[in-house]
Amino acid sequence: MEKLFEKAISVSDLCLTYGNFKVLDQVSFDVIKGACTIIMGGSGCGKSTLLKSLIGLLKPKAGHVLIEESDLWHASNSARQKLLRKCGVLFQGGALWSSLNILENLSLPLQTHTSLSEKEIKELACYKLSLVGLTGFEEFYPSEISGGMRKRAGIARAMILDPSIIFLDEPSAGLDPVNSRRLDDLINELKQSLGVTFVVVTHELASIFEIGDHSIFLDSSSKSLIAKGSPKDLLKNCEINEVQSFLQRKG
Numbered sequence: 370m371e372k373l374f375e376k377a378i379s380v381s382d383l384c385l386t387y388g389n390f391k392v393l394d395q396v397s398f399d400v401i402k403g404a405c406t407i408i409m410g411g412s413g414c415g416k417s418t419l420l421k422s423l424i425g426l427l428k429p430k431a432g433h434v435l436i437e438e439s440d441l442w443h444a445s446n447s448a449r450q451k452l453l454r455k456c457g458v459l460f461q462g463g464a465l466w467s468s469l470n471i472l473e474n475l476s477l478p479l480q481t482h483t484s485l486s487e488k489e490i491k492e493l494a495c496y497k498l499s500l501v502g503l504t505g506f507e508e509f510y511p512s513e514i515s516g517g518m519r520k521r522a523g524i525a526r527a528m529i530l531d532p533s534i535i536f537l538d539e540p541s542a543g544l545d546p547v548n549s550r551r552l553d554d555l556i557n558e559l560k561q562s563l564g565v566t567f568v569v570v571t572h573e574l575a576s577i578f579e580i581g582d583h584s585i586f587l588d589s590s591s592k593s594l595i596a597k598g599s600p601k602d603l604l605k606n607c608e609i610n611e612v613q614s615f616l617q618r619k620g
């Protein structure tokens with residue numbers, strides 16, 4: 370019998386606008402639990418906008434976003450905040466607080482959202498830093514570490530409250546190929562060892578094929594989702610021109 374995959378997120382008939390400007394319409398897809406789903410498409414097609422609607426920052430004009438079967442946008446504010454506690458986010462740019470060291474950056478959400486003691490907070494923050502290979506850099510400030518290390522610290526911070534879903538917007542932007550590759554390895558490791566669900570916006574081809582179990586392709590001219598499937602399957606079987614030229618870029 371076919372295995373039924375559990376859904377972490379289910380999006381149906383989503384329409385996203387900024388005022389009168391429509392970015393996406395009729396978007397429907399599922400995010401499978403414990404897998405990595407890539408949101409891809411050309412610049413300006415609405416990848417970040419879609420992400421914003423999944424993490425509680427942009428109310429859809431129409432449609433539904435279910436997170437673990439609860440409707441994010443048709444819930445009370447308090448229920449929505451509770452749902453969003455399941456989500457960790459690394460924004461495009463991945464800002465850490467520059468005036469706080471790495472340990473303090475990770476401790477802040479724990480101080481705000483938990484009643485753990487300072488000692489417990491420090492232990493937990495150090496543990497998360499160890500998961501992303503940053504043991505020994507606790508006391509460093511963001512400006513004192515490399516771009517790749519800042520991204521990894523950002524991921525550790527996104528994971529600090531033990532989210533079941535982690536959203537990453539262009540995590541490898543600005544990284545050299547070696548660090549970009551290390552970030553992909555980290556995402557795969559965290560997915561396998563912790564069972565975290567990932568939703569990643571990226572247009573880096575190498576990353577798409579390395580980390581993507583599933584993907585959706587957004588298209589700016591039709592303002593809609595035009596393909597979904599595993600990146601490898603789409604490359605092999607999808608006959609849509611936009612998708613093929615995107616996935617076959619050289620370089």
Ligand SMILES: Nc1ncnc2c1ncn2[C@@H]1O[C@H](COP(=O)(O)OP(=O)(O)O)[C@@H](O)[C@H]1O
Binds near residue numbers: 390412
């Ligand atoms: N805050 C905003 N207000 C108005 N338009 C926006 C805003 N953010 C993005 N847009 C527009 O929405 C479209 C999609 O943007 P975005 O989601 O950032 O694209 P992507 O992340 O795929 O590059 C673009 O045309 C962009 O100019």
Ligand SMILES: [Mg+2]
Binds near residue numbers: 417
């Ligand atoms: Mg974007």
